[in-house]
Amino acid sequence: MSNYKVKKAVIPAAGLGTRFLPATKAIAKEILPIIDKPAIQFIVEEALAAGIEDILIITGKGKQEIEDHFDANFTLEQNLKAKGKDKLLKLATETSNLNIHYTRQDHPRGLGDAVRHAKAFIGNDPFLLLLGDDIIRGDNLSQRIIELYEEYNQTIIAGVRVDPDQTKNYGILDIQATQKPQVYQILDMVEKPQDHAPSNLAAAGRYILEPQIFEILDTLEPGTTGEVELTDALIEFQKSHPLLAYEYEGEWFEVGDAKGMLKAAIIFALDHPEIKNEFIPYIKQVAKKFETHNEKD
Incomplete structure (x- = not known):
């Protein structure tokens, strides 16, 4: 187990966004706004507020807008400054000069493959994984699972309770209670169970992963969908490493559709x-x- 504090985060953002067509034919789905803020900015702000110092965003073809959003826009900034629009200038510059790195997934081979692209960036450190389709409202979920990792030194998967009749739409965690409220031992994971679900705790797009996961991802064969699935890697990882689940009681929004x-x-x-x-x-x-x-x- 690693004794490092979690200071690195990975945000996969290479998906094609087909559920938002035709809007995503020319625009990255992660840039689609929730009111006036791109969805991915919520994710980045959560990570930074949790104490993350370095962020890697894994992009793909047609995702240049993500890099542009987190870059300076000299023409816009000069225009706002000249007109004395200080409030708008602050909004335009608060997403610039962040310690964000980028790498590209050349083909959409699944979440597991996307995470594998972070191997050189992560090195031997544990890291926070935030899925870009999941946004939270309430307590900082990333901060909570980082604190739990520092306490337990074990891989942690965040989960939220869903209606029992909706479990077929999610990755569901088979869990066993521990002595600590909201913390569970994971016995198994089932991707979109169509018959009987072991619980109604669904994976909520936040993970603390340890670098050993890359050894499994490097050897994992694509599943029936032709993609390398992170769930498959975690099931294999669990054979020799304990996994914990944390039940988040704040609000959780899936913004992937x-x-x-x-x-x-x-x-x-x-x-x-x-x-x-x-x-x-x-x-x-x-x-x-x-x-x-x-x-x-």
Whole structure:
């Protein structure tokens, strides 16, 4: 087990974004905004707030916008500065000069293959893995599992409870309680169980992984989908290493499809300081309108 503190994070962002077509034909799905902030910025901010010092974003073809977003835009900044728009200038520059690195996955061979591209960046350190389709609202989930790793020195998978009838849509963790609330020993993992799910704790896109995972990913054959799956690597890893699960009790949004993105947009709009005062009455008005419509039907 490693005794290093977790200071590195990996964010896979190489997916094709087909569930958002036609929007993602020319735009990286990670740049699609939730109100006024790209989805991937939520992920980066979570990692930085958790104490992460170096971030590797794994991109693919057509993902240049991600690098541009986290780079300086001299023309825009000069324009805003000249017009005295200090508030907008702050928004434009707060995503610049971050310690973010990039590498490209040349072919979409699955999440496991994407993670494998981080091997040289990670070296012998444990690291935080944040999936770009998962956004949280509430306590900083990354910080919590980093703290747990420093306590247990074991690989940790974050999970959230889902409705039992929805377990077939997620990677589900087979768990056993420990003496610590919200912390479980993982007995097994089942990807999208169609019959009987061992629990309703779904993997929530946050992991603390140890560098030994790369040894497995390097030898892992593609699964039936033709992709190298991280779940398969973790199942193999568990044969010789204990795995822990942490149950997150905050809000979790899957923004990898339009429905999840819309749900997140509504909730974050209700919090937005410049929108909520007009948006909340509007939502109430729309809800009342649909209630009246349904009653007539």
